[in-house]
Amino acid sequence: MPQVHLDTIPIWDAYKKESECPLCALEDACEKQFLDVALGGAMMEPDTRVRTNERGFCADHFRKLYAMENKLSLALMTHTHFKDVIASGAKAAEPLKRALEAERKKNPVARAAGDVTRLSPVHKALLALCDHLTMRSGSCFICERMESTMARYVETICYLYKKDAAFRQAFAASKGVCLRHYPLLLRGAGRYLGGAAQLDFLSALLELQEKNLTRVEQDLEWFTLKFDYRNRDKPWGQSRDAVERTLNKLQGRVIPSADDDKPQTP
Numbered sequence: 001m002p003q004v005h006l007d008t009i010p011i012w013d014a015y016k017k018e019s020e021c022p023l024c025a026l027e028d029a030c031e032k033q034f035l036d037v038a039l040g041g042a043m044m045e046p047d048t049r050v051r052t053n054e055r056g057f058c059a060d061h062f063r064k065l066y067a068m069e070n071k072l073s074l075a076l077m078t079h080t081h082f083k084d085v086i087a088s089g090a091k092a093a094e095p096l097k098r099a100l101e102a103e104r105k106k107n108p109v110a111r112a113a114g115d116v117t118r119l120s121p122v123h124k125a126l127l128a129l130c131d132h133l134t135m136r137s138g139s140c141f142i143c144e145r146m147e148s149t150m151a152r153y154v155e156t157i158c159y160l161y162k163k164d165a166a167f168r169q170a171f172a173a174s175k176g177v178c179l180r181h182y183p184l185l186l187r188g189a190g191r192y193l194g195g196a197a198q199l200d201f202l203s204a205l206l207e208l209q210e211k212n213l214t215r216v217e218q219d220l221e222w223f224t225l226k227f228d229y230r231n232r233d234k235p236w237g238q239s240r241d242a243v244e245r246t247l248n249k250l251q252g253r254v255i256p257s258a259d260d261d262k263p264q265t266p
């Protein structure tokens, strides 16, 4: 039993969509929510403000924030983040500045002999500055929140699988998951399930993936064969959106699919 309350409703909602990956549906929903949080009222909350200043956003999420309505919120938030980046960058550049100064003070002969090698103070300081800059541009407030929310959803899926026969049925009848989310479920089973529940979940998952990856692959094949004039009059079957579904099955949420807007059946 989990120690904390797990919200099973979003999981059920995602499975009712009957999409190519319920985890993508969950990820999509929580991304939208965190984008709103970042630019909405919560942006003014000190806690959120501190975290957005410190973590910033990845290119993808900056692009998505920029596409939203509220340019003033984005400007205010980015301004404080930018000042923070500049100040911490200046601090991180200090050792390199000092090393350059020391290097400059050496006489030209000694400098030519020493050069800037991998072990020199200049080289070490520039690597440290690179690490700092990479660390700062590599963090994202939204990616990090999504990651922890998805981990929680995986835990809930495992919990439901163990406790709820109706969910086991829905899981077995689903179209599996994308290949980006597949390892998340595998690791989840290793972490949150044990004994027979773990064996059952893993066997069901492997079978589900094999069956559904093959299904999408065959849909894609038929899509290509439809371009052969001999097949021109044959029915498309499930293959009209096979390219989108294949890209989404391989990487998850590459192309927004019709599934995303499909109303949930009660």
Ligand SMILES: [Zn+2]
Pocket (backbone or CB within 6 Å): 021, 022, 023, 024, 025, 177, 178, 179, 180, 181, 251, 252, 253
């Ligand atoms: Zn997915």
Ligand SMILES: [Zn+2]
Pocket (backbone or CB within 6 Å): 057, 058, 059, 060, 061, 140, 141, 142, 143, 144
């Ligand atoms: Zn991000």
